[in-house]
Amino acid sequence: GQQLNQSPQSMFIQEGEDVSMNCTSSSIFNTWLWYKQDPGEGPVLLIALYKAGELTSNGRLTAQFGITRKDSFLNISASIPSDVGIYFCAGQASGTYKYIFGTGTRLKVLA
Amino acid sequence: DAGVIQSPRHEVTEMGQEVTLRCKPISGHDYLFWYRQTMMRGLELLIYFNNNVPIDDSGMPEDRFSAKMPNASFSTLKIQPSEPRDSAVYFCASSFVDGGYTFGSGTRLTVV
Numbered sequence: 001g002q003q004l005n006q007s008p009q010s011m012f013i014q015e016g017e018d019v020s021m022n023c024t025s026s027s028i029f030n031t032w033l034w035y036k037q038d039p040g041e042g043p044v045l046l047i048a049l050y051k052a053g054e055l056t057s058n059g060r061l062t063a064q065f066g067i068t069r070k071d072s073f074l075n076i077s078a079s080i081p082s083d084v085g086i087y088f089c090a091g092q093a094s095g096t097y098k099y100i101f102g103t104g105t106r107l108k109v110l111a
Numbered sequence: 112d113a114g115v116i117q118s119p120r121h122e123v124t125e126m127g128q129e130v131t132l133r134c135k136p137i138s139g140h141d142y143l144f145w146y147r148q149t150m151m152r153g154l155e156l157l158i159y160f161n162n163n164v165p166i167d168d169s170g171m172p173e174d175r176f177s178a179k180m181p182n183a184s185f186s187t188l189k190i191q192p193s194e195p196r197d198s199a200v201y202f203c204a205s206s207f208v209d210g211g212y213t214f215g216s217g218t219r220l221t222v223v
Contacts, residue, residue, distance in 0.1 A: 033211045033212075035214075040216070040217075041216055041217070042115075042202050042204070042214030042215050042216050042217050043154075043202075043214050044214070045211040045212070045213070048210075048211050088154065090212075096167075097142065097159070097161070097166070097208075098144070098156055098159055098167060099156075099212065100156075101146075101153060101154040101156075102153075103153050104153060
């Protein structure tokens with residue numbers, strides 16, 4: 001099925017560092033969501049974006065809805081060990097209620 | 112709210128057997144989704160329902176897969192007959208019309 005491209009696929013960072021990841025699509029989306037998945041669990045919603053250019057924060061997390069509506073970005077500031085997991089973006093196109101999920105970014109934090 | 116509840120958490124079955132996965136969505140949510148997650152293909156939408164009616168089943172791999180939602184508080188995903196390539200984690204999610212999805216903890220299916 002259709003997927004969004006996320007980068008990087010994986011990253012190792014030191015505790016305290018900032019993290020940036022992005023998601024791109026060939027299609028325009030009306031809504032972007034960012035999820036985090038811990039091992040053995042389902043994805044948990046972190047941030048929802050509804051307008052092009054929108055910048056939204058949730059604690060140390062900040063996400064942006066790209067101006068072109070074909071991309072989105074997630075930043076994590078001052079990473080901590082519990083940030084470890086897989087981060088997924090999801091996009092919703094006009095005229096449909098279903099979301100397409102990205103390929104995921106696997107984050108590992110070194111204490 | 113207890114969230115989206117899936118059962119069983121783990122299922123191991125032999126090839127050819129019928130498998131039924133169960134989901135209880137969050138009360139009041141209008142939409143219910145079934146996803147499959149594998150390393151190779153990531154999260155794939157199989158089917159989704161709106162007010163208990165199947166809206167889009169284009170992601171269902173083949174006729175061996177079927178899903179039902181007999182009422183607002185229960186859905187099943189059935190695989191008959193199961194094959195080793197069906198091994199994956201199956202997630203159920205639910206949502207309001209204008210909200211993000213809430214996922215269950217998933218069912219890890221292993222077909223041997």
